[in-house]
Amino acid sequence: MTSRRDFLKVTGAAGAGLVLGLHLDAKPRPGESAKAAFHPNAFLAIRPDGTAQITVPKVEMGQGVRTALPLVLAEELDLDWSRIEVVTAQPGPDFKAMNTGGSTSVSTTWDTLRRAGATAREMLKGAAAAQWKVPVGQCRTEKGFVLGPDGKKLGYGALAEAAAKLPVPKDAPLKKPADYRLLGKRTPRFDGPAIVTGKAVFGLDVRRPGQRFAAVLRCPVPGGQPRTWDDTKAKAVRGVTAVLKVPTGLAVIADSTWAAFKGRDALTAATTWDEGTAKEFSSAALEAKARAALTGPADDARREGDPAKALAAAAKVLEAEYSFPYQAHVTVEPMNATAQVGADGAELWVGSQSANRALDRAATAVGLKAEQLKVNVPLIGGGFGRRLGTDFSTEAAQVAKAAGGGPVQVVWDREDDIRHDLHHPATLHRLRAGIDGAGALSAWTHRIAGPAVLRSWTGGQKAPSQAATEANGAYDIPYAIPAIAVDFAEVEAPTPLGWWRGIQIVPNVFARECFLDEVAHALGKDPLRFRLDLLGDRGIVKFGRDTADIRRLKKVLEVAAEKAGWGRKLPAGHGLGLACHAYDGRTYAAEVAEVSVVKGRLKLHKVTCAVDCGLAVNPAGLEAQVEGGIAFGLSALFSQITWEKGRTVQTGYHDFPVLRLADMPLIETHIVSSAETPSGMGEPPVPVAIPAVLNAVFAATGKRIRKVPIEDGLI
């Protein structure tokens, strides 16, 4: 919610129709009064021909923001959905809010977009009322028209000019949910037609006049640098025009992508490396350090009651170690960016989830001021957190600067993409549960040991919130247990890390929900009943920085269990497993997985998912996020990145497998809608999928899997 009153202004020139500038998230600049500081960064334009253009202040990467955000505005404004054009905003000094991640796009813009739509609607009604000389109260809107008494009807286009001359009302009334015509209905993706005809433009599809292509030969060990190289063979490749030293390695500039790749390959054998500080890094060494850290000092993320005392007094203590590996993002569109850098200005085309950071860092890297750089964000062929990084956009600016002249597109191949990913790091988990004399869960401890991802976001600094961030999903364990200790022991890793869909919640909820299942079985209790009892009759509960409504979590758990037929008789070899989580206390998800293990072969039959993310803006989009989120989570059951001699062992999809169509279980989604402010769905389904499946494997086989990925022969 913006606290400033003039978040909206008429900004269009005469003849442009009604153009409203929206001021999202921006603060006055130093020395500016709030009133003077109107720098519109998102726009709504009603053109004289009646079409509407909506600028979306977040980037599209498949999560559906270019559909969901316009829907929110169109609802309040009663726009004709078939006459809308959507454009993606450009970041800049006036617009610093393009960061797209953490499943927050709808929740952070919901209020402003609704108010903007309502304001424009009232202005259009005002213009019609003035023209008809009737009270505004007799006018209403419907699908791009203002309707008045006696069958009077005028299109928004015809009213736009007059509306633009009216004062902007301060408190336009918002619609009641019961009157929604678009929100809550299934709306197909706005970009669908462009995608199925091949017209959609992703980063790699950017084509500028005079554009050249580049591949960068990087040291296979992150952080390494070329020591010697001979570019004779590379330059002999037809189409290669230059080989240039750039901060990330050696850039081969060519007139086509293929020539750049060929030139780069010719250079590989003729280059020696100074492999840098990570050259001895290995997964085995990291795991040994993490195992040692399981019993060493750690930072508390949550401590309640006296866990040590409760464990000492327990009639029985259960203990287990869980492990989750490094993971890669492997977006199908590999990293890439196109840049043109001149002496006093530059332009960047990049599929970035953090366009503002991309802009600032690229400008700094090429010695320009932020306002001298223009950033365009095309469609993004998969983000999953990878494109919150700015390494690839900064590199493109550096390559373009070194190459001089026109635009250069830097293309990463699949091996570059996987080796130089900003990986999700491996973690080890040690959990202990104390059972008291009455058979109740009296203590819970969860130690997480691994590298800290948050440092990748804080310039290497240890932030005060580090333990909570790395223990997210673990410290906010929603069950009522008298004594709880969740802590994080940092282990250093020398290679770059980054956010990954579901972040650390994925490994943490995996360990938490599987271990809870172990406890239920050890006590001879049904895992559903056990969870429901532990959730208890509580309402809103606060843990650390988050609060969660336990009633909402219980509800999704009950719905998922009921729809999946929890407790029903299953075919031989089949099992049901469940898990749940309140994601950042905002989105509630529960999943029940049905699997079978026949002759050691695991088959994923079905995942039944119940979610509550407040008001469902677009159920079709939500279901897509549930399906995709589950696929992403399940894929991680079978993939890992391992390190040897500072290099990833994996080099592509052949050794970093991604779930295929034939492996995909049926997904049944149940949206438990509530009237709450909408929250995100990009990540919440991910973490729950893994423990649901592994708990189902236990139900089917009696085998407890505590290590991801599932190894051959383990089942």
Place this chain on the structure above:
Amino acid sequence: MPAYQLTVNGRARTVDADADTPLLWVLRDTLGLTGTKFGCGQGVCGACTIHLDGQAVRSCQTSLKEAAGHAIVTVEGLSKDGSHSVQKAWITEDVAQCGYCQPGMIMTAAALLKHKAHLSDHDIDEAFADHICRCGTYPRIRKAVKRAAGGVK
């Protein structure tokens, strides 16, 4: 350096490039048809799928020399206006998420339907065995293929 003759989306094209250049890059960089995507260049992901004489093939694994003289159809040439039954089914089922893998999926689906009137789930599994969608659109791909085949009303 010989120039190669191709027929792309019904149009005769002459391309002067090395014989071993993958068709993928000829389409994208030389002919400006960026609907065909680069995902791996290793024949594993299917993002680059096109039709060569009506068969779905990986354009990253097909050299210019091999493609010369053949009829090539890319996603841009599947229909003039998105009216191919597969494209329509894709919209109805709202398949795409990020959309990047989708042209390849659509080309495989179109080739599959051309050659088989009755599809089982197993046929669909097999046809898409070498395709990757990191966004996880698989349930809707299956539905859309069935719809395009006339299986879903």
